[in-house]
């Protein structure tokens with residue numbers, strides 16, 4: 001087997017959350033809990049590790065959010081920086097520093113970085129024509145300009161990215177661009193900007209990612225990088241015309257700031273500097289010494305920045321490169337994508353208020369959430385948070401397996417061994433005893449190896465599995481049965497002692513192994529065992545001498561409470577009603593000054609329209625689609641055939657109300673599978689000025705007969 005020498009130090013980063021709103025549990029599962037588990041594990045290993053994060057406070061979305069909330073950009077970042085910092089602390093994310101990119105230290109660090117690259121000729125300048133909004137006298141980019149996506153044709157495309165297909169865009173690529181400030185069509189004006197010519201570094205990126213890291217990085221990460229590189233690396237603008245951000249440190253750059261994608265990852269460096277200042281340490285080895293292992297925890301939407309762009313910047317600046325970028329896929333919620341605009345989300349704060357800060361809540365609820373989010377971690381594919389799943393994970397795993405094992409061990413020790421750790425009689429140890437000892441050692445080795453490979457979900461499974469083995473061992477040994485025979489056969493007490501001794505040592509081992517995942521639980525177990533937290537050092541795992549003979553332990557406390565049906569029913573209700581409110585308010589909401597007045601899709605030519613085959617039909621049956629609140633499954637009779645069509649109208653119509661409705665169907669639309677059901681066609685709907693949906697109907701026309709020609 002290959003032996004890997006251990007790095008001298010580690011620098012762990014979690015994606016800098018954007019300070020324009022509260023973050024949801026999908027973010028937590030993607031970039032924060034895994035990083036926290038990893039860091040806690042490294043700390044328990046006594047390795048040199050620094051865990052940095054902070055708020056990303058630049059970019060156009062900040063002033064845009066300020067417009068929405070009718071306040072200043074500074075007020076927005078202050079509000080959300082503080083809120084996010086508190087939420088992370090409440091969920092026990094143990095950053096060594098939580099910094100912010102509006103801090104002068106960050107501005108200084110970013111300007112130095114830019115100057116370094118600029119002075120060495122690593123940037124190029126270009127004069128371009130950019131969209132300019134005459135009304136507001138501003139250049140338009142990112143969220144200040146919207147239009148139609150050239151890739152997927154969605155209207156939810158902005159100057160930086162398409163919200164529908166996720167493709168990164170530049171304003172020039174948008175079809176029919178519109179200013180989101182004034183709603184007007186913009187004009188072109190000349191402006192000069194600095195660019196990072198990525199194409200110059202293609203060879204380096206190919207070798208470094210596609211050869212050197214093809215095996216140790218996640219396949220999804222390498223795959224996304226490959227398609228980016230193969231697609232041709234474009235020069236990326238490093239600066240922009242905006243009055244919010246880090247000023248470009250050049251004389252001829254008035255009114256220009258660094259692009260947020262450029263300064264945000266430098267935030268990891270300034271955060272490390274801040275940590276060093278606060279702790280009287282040297283930050284430089286963490287960014288310059290090759291013996292540092294840099295690991296970026298992010299969501300998959302951030303892969304290109306952390307695997308291609310930032311590493312190129314780091315290489316040019318003489319820094320170390322990330323050793324790994326364990327990017328996670330997305331977490332859906334109750335059958336749908338999480339979305340802030342549709343209010344289909346579970347914010348960290350929602351959970352904290354509903355569980356952690358409620359009576360009967362507290363730290364155990366933090367650990368319940370950490371447990372469930374790790375158990376469903378979207379490590380290799382998208383995964384889904386459901387309240388039922390949360391309840392099941394807590395009740396049938398944490399409570400029934402892990403918690404039950406620990407509780408039984410303590411109760412039996414008090415009942416059968418006088419509340420003290422019994423002696424271990426190794427001369428009468430049998431195969432089952434030895435097997436349990438081996439199981440503990442094997443679990444430790446496996447969990448360690450999984451954690452080093454960023455496989456947190458599997459590692460946690462192994463911890464729970466070890467407690468399952470403990471339950472089985474106890475069940476087979478039946479010390480409570482043996483206890484009835486001790487009066488007759490006093491030697492049997494030795495068998496009881498051995499069983500409880502092993503069970504207690506396993507409990508101590510479980511505390512060590514669960515500690516990176518569920519730190520409060522581990523501490524509670526230490527309290528019950530009357531040991532100091534030092535026992536949780538990783539090197540102690542595998543030992544069968546963690547609790548000494550004769551040592552008296554506290555009475556057990558339940559580690560976890562059950563989650564009641566009522567609690568999850570309330571949460572599901574809350575989610576649905578808040579999403580419904582948004583759906584109802586959307587079209588008439590007055591607080592959306594940035595939306596263009598008339599949201600018509602771009603013009604199409606007749607040939608585009610001519611490709612559509614419209615047929616009349618009648619809905620013969622309708623039902624709701626399980627776990628998809630917006631979809632109705634419709635049976636539509638077209639006269640010449642019957643079709644199953646899924647339509648996203650469930651929020652607007654009850655199934656029974658649409659049966660018998662005459663409709664117009666796009667009959668030649670490619671079939672699409674949703675929720676496991678093939679949808680063959682599309683029902684035409686039209687929206688009125690108030691946003692209400694109406695069926696498009698040909699009245700009583702004969703079925704299938706009406707078509708465009």
Ligand SMILES: [Zn+2]
Nearest residue numbers: 149152162165
């Ligand atoms: Zn798109």
